[in-house]
Amino acid sequence: MKISKDQKKKNFALLLKAAARLSQKKDFAELTMRAIASEAKMSEAAIYNYFPTKESLLTGYLHWSISEALEKVKSHPSFLGMNFSERLHLVIESHLELIEVDRDFVKQVYGHLFVQSIPFAQSSLKETRKLYMDFVDREMEEAVGRNEMTEPPFRGLLCELFWDFHVGVIYYWLKDESRGSINTTQVIDLSLNIFNELMRGGLMNKVYQLGHFLLKEHVLNKLFTLGKTE
Amino acid sequence: MKSKVLGEIALRLALEEISFRANSLFKPQGKVDSLKDEKNAKAGEILLNGLSQLRGSGLKILQNLALEEGLLPEPTLRKIESAFDQIEPLSGMVVRKILKIELGRPIEEVFSDFNDQAIAAASLGQVHEARMKSGEDVVLKVQYPHIARDIHQEIRLLKSVASQLSNDLIRRTIHEISDHILWEVDYLREAENLETFRKFWTAKGVLIPEVIRSASTERVLTQKRVRGHTLMELERRGKPISSSIFRATFDFFYTSLFDLKAVHFDPHPGNFMVTSEGGLAVVDFGAVKVGLPEPEVFLMKALVEPTLDQALVIEGYRALGAQIEAGGEAQFFQSVVIPYHENLMQIVQNPDCHFRQKRELIENLRKTILQQSSNPSLAQLSPELSTVHKANFSLFQMLARFGAQISTQL
Secondary structure (H helix, E strand, O other), X not given: OOOOHHHHXXXXXXXXXXXXXXXXXXXXXXXXXHHHHHXXXXXXXXXXXXXXXXXXXXXXXXXXXHHHHHHHHHOOOOHHHOOHHHHHHHHHHHHHHHHHHHHHHHHHHHHHHHHOXXXXXXXXXXXXXXXXXXXXXXXXXXXXXXXXXXXXXXXXXXXXXXXXHHHHHXXXXXXXXXXXXXXXHHHHHHHHHHHHHHHHOOHHHHHHHHHHXXXXXXXXHHHHHHHHHO | OHHHHHHXXXXXXXXXXXXXXXXXXOOOHHXXXXXXXXXHHHHHHHHHHHHHOOHHHHHHHHHHHHHOEOOEOHHHHHHHHHHHHOOOOOOHHHHHHHHHHHHOOOHHHOEEXXXXXXXXXXXXXXXEEEEEOOOOEEEEEEEOOOHHHHHHHHHHHHHHHHOOOOOHHHHHHHHHHHHHHHHHOOHHHHHHHHHHHHHHHHHHOOEOOXXXXXXXXXXXXXXXXXXXXXXXXXXXXXXXXXXXXXXXXHHHHHHHHHOOOEEEOOOOOOOEEEXXXXXXXXXXXXXXXXXXXXXHHHHHHHHOOOOOOHHHHHHHHHHOOXXXXXXXXXXXXXXXXXXXXXXXXXXXXXXXXXXXXXXXXXXXXXXXXXXXXXXXXXXXXXXXXXXXXXXXXXXXXXXXXXXXXXXXXX
């Protein structure tokens, strides 16, 4: 029987939510694919169509929740009126809101992916990282278009920095015991404020110009002279 | 960090004290007085610099210290005022999150419109405008995260620092203001105060905003918006304020005290408004006590009577803990009560009181009350009474600031 794209998407999420639910009662390492499939009311064979290994459920969860958050923010009533950092803030908050119910599972996802650093994790997360960085890159471009900031140097690097920041914030959130995780909200806000200040004052560009000058005058020129002498 | 800051404050204040005492030795009285002024100025600076490092809650403590006229020198007071102007409000994202946590649902479900830009940011929280789903325009006071916890911790630390200080005035003041600051972080308490005052004052023509209970918690206070301008805004814009507003403000204080047995400890021009209909509105009820003990109200009332009844006044003082020996009543009355009353009567019960001309007198009244604590008969006197007196003088000072000229007959 051919399964529609929509149904596939639903099944994918169902399995992830089933794994998350079971992880609240049992350690993820002790879960079997059969148990997860059964919790999702699916056959054991079917689960392998979506997740070839148990570990792929971990990266799959992160990918699913981030894509959902990125989708969700676009329909937020205030999204269009927000500036770049507010939009990024909203993405992180939306993501946290989405994974709140699965907090215990997310702890395990983080433990396996970033603390124990399963070898395949980085390569499996490539797609998620790209999805996120593409979003940030687009938003940055729009922000430049809106004259909110000047074209930042090392845009690609900045996008990577935001991805790392997002991952780091979730880690902070997992440890945050403040009421309603308000501390996490403040950490996001204060961090993005620093970014705003850097962009507003054009400091990033100035640092880049200084770095470029030093590199050109004191490193490249020297290398060039050395080459000549030889 | 906090204990370090407070430790530094204590150490620096102690060093100032030692240096003052060493310098005062063998100096004539006039010189000692000027050294004392200098020491107080330095103490103010030290407190300002230290408490400013504690941010929100530290600023609140400073604000209360600033209310104690004479405790902090003029330049320090100006610095405190400018520190308030520099408070950076929380971003809309953080405020929305706080509201979601407090109200238990996304703000879109409560408000049809919410302005992310704070219209005011103070030491404990900030104020936003919004429109309820039901269409009412409201203002929300949103408390900064953790401020209540910080205030409790800082007050505890500050009290322990204060107990080591030899400066009586600062020590006593810190103890007195602590309670008021703690009240101010409980918005449900403020909501109750608002409702009590509203019930009492609505029929008497003073507008007290209505609390929206469904959108209020311990850390969020939502009230219907009052259309008009605070006395402070009108002062900044150089707009004239009618005498009837000053008289209504005066009546508000005394009628609340005598009939409602409640006192507004912070008669500040930012807390009184002239409504768009030209009436008086009072908007901030954080620093308010409802349910003053009967003897306090009784004595305050007796002291503003044009003719003093010695027996009643002595009875009032005794009920509040004054140790007046039998047979010593007349002496106490003559030396303590009469001079205070004579000064007070130049302000209260005056058919044409020019408050600006009474500034020195107001200061003398304040000093008289402050000095009472060194009188052995009054050592056990309820400390709250002096706080009520001080609130009274703050009202006079506010009226003097605006150059109010009104009849103060009660």
